Amino acid sequence: MNRSLRKQVGAVATWLLTFLLMVIICVPGLWVVLTAFRPNGEVLAKPPVWIPENPSLNNFAKIFGYGADQVAIPVPAYFANSLIIALTSTVIALLIGMSGGYAFARYRFRFKNGLFLGLMLSRTVPGIALSLPIFMIWSRIGLIDAKMGLIIVYVAMNVPFTIWLIDGFFRQIPKEMSEAAQVDGCTRWQAFWKIEFPLAKSGIASAGIFAFLTSWNEYALASNLTRSTDSKTLPVGLMDFTAQFTIDWAGMSAMAVIIIIPALILTFLVQKHLIAGLTFGGVKG
Amino acid sequence: MAEITLNNVIKRYGKTEVVHGINLDIAHNEFVVLVGPSGCGKSTTLRMIAGLEDISDGAISIGSDVVNDLPPRKRNISMVFQNYALYPHMSVRENLGFGLKIAKHDDAVVTERVNEAAEILGLDELLERTPAELSGGQRQRVAMGRAIVRHPQAFLFDEPLSNLDAKLRVQMRTEIKKLHQKVKTTVVYVTHDQVEAMTLADRIVVMKDGYIEQVGTPMDVFNHPVNTFVASFIGSPPMNLLPAVIKGGQVVFVDGKSLPVPARLAACVTEGQEVIFGLRPDDLTPVGHGIAESGDSARMTLDVVLSEPLGTETILYTSIAGQEAQGKMFGPRNVTPGETLEFDIAMDKAHLFDAASGRSVRVD
Amino acid sequence: MANKRPPFWQREQYTPFLLLLPAVLTLLFVVLLPLLFSLYTSFTGYRLIRPESLWQWVGLRNYKRIFADGDFWVAFGRTIIFLTIALNLEFLLGLGIALLINKITWGQRTLRTIMMFPMMFSPILVGYQFKFVFNDNIGILNNALQALGLSDGAIPWLVDKYLANFSIIFAEVWMSTSVFAILLLAGLFAMPRDPLEAAKVDGCNPWQVFRHITLPFLMPFVFIAMTIRSLDVARAYDIVDVMTGGGPAGRTELLWTMIARVGYDNARMGQANAMAYVSILLSIAFTYYFFTKLLAARKYMGGAE
Numbered sequence: 001m002n003r004s005l006r007k008q009v010g011a012v013a014t015w016l017l018t019f020l021l022m023v024i025i026c027v028p029g030l031w032v033v034l035t036a037f038r039p040n041g042e043v044l045a046k047p048p049v050w051i052p053e054n055p056s057l058n059n060f061a062k063i064f065g066y067g068a069d070q071v072a073i074p075v076p077a078y079f080a081n082s083l084i085i086a087l088t089s090t091v092i093a094l095l096i097g098m099s100g101g102y103a104f105a106r107y108r109f110r111f112k113n114g115l116f117l118g119l120m121l122s123r124t125v126p127g128i129a130l131s132l133p134i135f136m137i138w139s140r141i142g143l144i145d146a147k148m149g150l151i152i153v154y155v156a157m158n159v160p161f162t163i164w165l166i167d168g169f170f171r172q173i174p175k176e177m178s179e180a181a182q183v184d185g186c187t188r189w190q191a192f193w194k195i196e197f198p199l200a201k202s203g204i205a206s207a208g209i210f211a212f213l214t215s216w217n218e219y220a221l222a223s224n225l226t227r228s229t230d231s232k233t234l235p236v237g238l239m240d241f242t243a244q245f246t247i248d249w250a251g252m253s254a255m256a257v258i259i260i261i262p263a264l265i266l267t268f269l270v271q272k273h274l275i276a277g278l279t280f281g282g283v284k285g
Numbered sequence: 286m287a288e289i290t291l292n293n294v295i296k297r298y299g300k301t302e303v304v305h306g307i308n309l310d311i312a313h314n315e316f317v318v319l320v321g322p323s324g325c326g327k328s329t330t331l332r333m334i335a336g337l338e339d340i341s342d343g344a345i346s347i348g349s350d351v352v353n354d355l356p357p358r359k360r361n362i363s364m365v366f367q368n369y370a371l372y373p374h375m376s377v378r379e380n381l382g383f384g385l386k387i388a389k390h391d392d393a394v395v396t397e398r399v400n401e402a403a404e405i406l407g408l409d410e411l412l413e414r415t416p417a418e419l420s421g422g423q424r425q426r427v428a429m430g431r432a433i434v435r436h437p438q439a440f441l442f443d444e445p446l447s448n449l450d451a452k453l454r455v456q457m458r459t460e461i462k463k464l465h466q467k468v469k470t471t472v473v474y475v476t477h478d479q480v481e482a483m484t485l486a487d488r489i490v491v492m493k494d495g496y497i498e499q500v501g502t503p504m505d506v507f508n509h510p511v512n513t514f515v516a517s518f519i520g521s522p523p524m525n526l527l528p529a530v531i532k533g534g535q536v537v538f539v540d541g542k543s544l545p546v547p548a549r550l551a552a553c554v555t556e557g558q559e560v561i562f563g564l565r566p567d568d569l570t571p572v573g574h575g576i577a578e579s580g581d582s583a584r585m586t587l588d589v590v591l592s593e594p595l596g597t598e599t600i601l602y603t604s605i606a607g608q609e610a611q612g613k614m615f616g617p618r619n620v621t622p623g624e625t626l627e628f629d630i631a632m633d634k635a636h637l638f639d640a641a642s643g644r645s646v647r648v649d
Numbered sequence: 650m651a652n653k654r655p656p657f658w659q660r661e662q663y664t665p666f667l668l669l670l671p672a673v674l675t676l677l678f679v680v681l682l683p684l685l686f687s688l689y690t691s692f693t694g695y696r697l698i699r700p701e702s703l704w705q706w707v708g709l710r711n712y713k714r715i716f717a718d719g720d721f722w723v724a725f726g727r728t729i730i731f732l733t734i735a736l737n738l739e740f741l742l743g744l745g746i747a748l749l750i751n752k753i754t755w756g757q758r759t760l761r762t763i764m765m766f767p768m769m770f771s772p773i774l775v776g777y778q779f780k781f782v783f784n785d786n787i788g789i790l791n792n793a794l795q796a797l798g799l800s801d802g803a804i805p806w807l808v809d810k811y812l813a814n815f816s817i818i819f820a821e822v823w824m825s826t827s828v829f830a831i832l833l834l835a836g837l838f839a840m841p842r843d844p845l846e847a848a849k850v851d852g853c854n855p856w857q858v859f860r861h862i863t864l865p866f867l868m869p870f871v872f873i874a875m876t877i878r879s880l881d882v883a884r885a886y887d888i889v890d891v892m893t894g895g896g897p898a899g900r901t902e903l904l905w906t907m908i909a910r911v912g913y914d915n916a917r918m919g920q921a922n923a924m925a926y927v928s929i930l931l932s933i934a935f936t937y938y939f940f941t942k943l944l945a946a947r948k949y950m951g952g953a954e
Contacts, residue, residue: 014752018760021746024823025763028778029770031789035781048792096671103668117940119672120876122680124932126883128905129925130680132912133687136695156679159672161880176370179337182357183364184384184431194387198374217771219887220905224913235773239891249781256774267769271762
């Protein structure tokens with residue numbers, strides 16, 4: 001009796017805690033999303049309007065340059081820049097990362113641990129600290145305010161972590177798979193593309209998504225290496241709003257929603273593989 | 286024709302040498318089993334034959350060609366791995382046909398050969414399944430099927446049965462033997478299980494610490510082990526090995542008890558030589574419970590410490606000169622611990638090894 | 650035979666290095682070389698507005714100046730405190746959340762997915778989101794507190810010295826706790842049942858089981874999480890930059906925002922690079938520490954090669 005009562009109390013407490021947790025995780029984001037659908041007047045209203053009274057897509061129309069009151073912020077250009085930069089850097093980082101991850105997963109060689117540590121340490125350098133010399137060098141070779149300038153930096157930023165993840169995914173595939181294929185008549189190259197790559201495919205895809213998001217979300221470097229609509233990305237563009245006298249909370253929220261959406265969708269796609277890759281690469285040597 | 290020849294093959298990892306100059310000639314269609322404890326270099330040797338490990342020194346030839354520098358795919362061999370290494374993203378049919386597809390055979394040829402292999406191994410029903418949907422024994426069969434479809438010069442098996450449970454292992458063992466009789470090819474088979482080695486091999490190669498200890502037919506290795514390692518590794522329960530000294534034509538144990546020097550070995554020992562007396566449990570039997578009465582036998586009275594009935598025989602734990610020794614009782618009756626029995630010792634089957642070198646006195 | 654090294658052998662030996670070459674080259678050119686350049690710059694009086702000052706060697710003057718600067722030490726100390734509090738909180742909360750979700754059987758997958766969202770948010774968005782939440786005038790927090798009658802005035806969340814730092818830590822913890830929670834949860838899933846049951850049979854109470862069995866098993870996962878976190882702690886720059894910009898009056902200044910202000914706003918590149926070096930060493934020490942811990946824990950688990 002006592003025991004089952006205690007169990008019930010425990011269960012209720014568990015649920016309450018979980019509920020609280022979810023509230024803390026979800027409410028700030030939901031609030032931003034709700035705000036994206038309100039007129040700015042409602043945002044500033046006192047007493048606050050909790051549920052939007054007449055939700056509309058006006059804010060989105062506004063930041064994309066349609067509708068009555070336009071914003072001076074060229075969101076479509078930023079969006080295109082973000083997409084081009086994130087996609088290109090992801091593809092390159094994946095190719096480099098696959099090659100490096102495979103080397104770590106499949107070969108024994110001298111300086112292996114040292115090299116791995118070196119790669120990881122290079123990722124440690126704070127973006128803002130790295131931005132200083134890159135800013136100086138890029139401005140000399142004309143890569144400031146150029147998409148290529150950011151792409152190169154993002155490739156370098158993503159390579160170490162991509163290697164970490166892909167190393168983990170290749171390790172999960174027994175070495176014998178590739179050996180069996182080689183005995184079956186494949187070259188090592190064929191064995192890779194016909195056996196190991198298809199097996200690691202979903203893992204590699206999630207490493208790619210992770211790299212994409214890192215580039216998509218990056219701010220510290222982008223804010224210093226970009227100047228105009230030629231190369232400014234969405235996170236940098238978001239700060240354009242704060243430069244104005246009155247913050248356009250509604251417009252800013254609409255833009256935030258645009259930045260969040262890919263993150264939400266992609267997170268949903270990768271979550272399973274990402275955890276597997278992180279832990280496997282880390283724990284199982 | 287596919288003889289496999291290993292000529293002074295050495296394998297080093299960095300500075301550590303793990304295989305020390307192995308010489309071995311494997312005849313065409315011969316079934317050779319490399320056996321030894323883990324870390325003895327048997328798998329490394331097999332992988333060097335397959336081309337999955339580089340050869341540090343020496344030469345390996347398959348057929349008439351030295352294959353040292355050939356990658357696995359050019360050696361025309363096939364291999365069955367311990368964990369089967371089936372391609373999880375392919376059906377059984379695709380797994381079997383993969384090697385042929387890579388070699389760019391016609392679809393018709395592929396289908397025909399896959400069906401042929403499937404029939405030999407009873408895989409017909411399973412062709413459209415994926416490896417994940419198969420049981421352990423079925424996976425094992427697919428792995429073997431993948432090996433035979435290509436009609437290779439040689440099959441290599443790397444501990445193929447160690448992932449199966451005991452019953453299935455015995456069953457698959459017979460299937461492998463049958464398969465070899467059906468598909469005549471050279472086979473090199475690695476295992477740590479001496480029973481597998483005995484039952485499958487035409488010739489057994491016993492390895493230890495990167496050296497070959499003995500090569501011979503199963504009966505040869507069993508009856509004439511060249512040293513104490515082979516003597517204790519082959520045969521179960523293992524041979525009893527008891528230290529003794531030769532004094533006046535007698536094998537004298539540490540506690541002073543003695544047995545006559547076996548007649549056939551009398552010429553091989555010297556007075557005062559320290560030896561190890563080897564006796565298989567099968568040759569230490571209570572009087573009246575032996576396999577066949579031996580011509581040259583001695584007797585000893587021993588206390589039984591423990592008995593393990595196995596049905597057709599009972600294993601008796603006793604001690605000779607303070608050392609544990611095992612005997613067998615054929616046509617057994619109940620034995621209670623502490624019972625004292627008179628034992629027959631088949632002296633014509635006994636072995637003597639030099640205590641210092643561990644080598645059989647007879648071989649030297 | 651012995652001296653003739655066949656080409657295939659050779660190729661096999663060098664393959665890993667060839668495979669790693671693109672990665673190494675990229676990092677060499679985009680990270681290592683710039684860092685060397687930046688190291689050089691930290692010994693010059695380089696100002697962006699006077700390009701010729703790049704060649705003006707000033708020795709240790711920049712370092713002397715920043716080490717003598719009280720504001721720098723305040724920001725440095727704040728950064729250390731910020732990291733200590735944030736990481737410990739993230740670890741403890743993450744552990745709690747992992748244990749909590751591990752208990753829940755129904756809806757566990759959904760919870761896990763939701764938990765991952767903050768991790769994937771752009772730090773700039775997290776910053777914006779909490780700038781909005783903590784806004785003294787229109788923020789949901791003050792609105793909610795007022796609506797519930799818990800407060801009648803506008804609490805200056807982002808202006809008051811303590812509250813502003815609290816708000817920033819809150820945002821940081823909100824964003825990064827899930828790294829710990831997710832990885833520790835994965836650790837809990839991977840945990841073998843036998844030792845747990847053995848401990849229970851041996852008479853351990855739930856706390857002892859947790860302390861002596863579960864926690865040691867989770868340690869490698871903690872170190873993975875710490876290592877991963879140490880790769881991106883400096884993302885906090887984004888959050889602070891949006892929420893307060895280091896202000897008001899430097900009350901929330903961290904090392905990273907200070908670097909940006911000195912380097913870009915004041916255009917004193919030489920001095921900013923000197924500070925950047927301090928922050929780089931800080932990050933490297935941090936990562937190195939956890940990475941070696943991870944390697945040790947890995948050996949202990951018997952997983953290393």
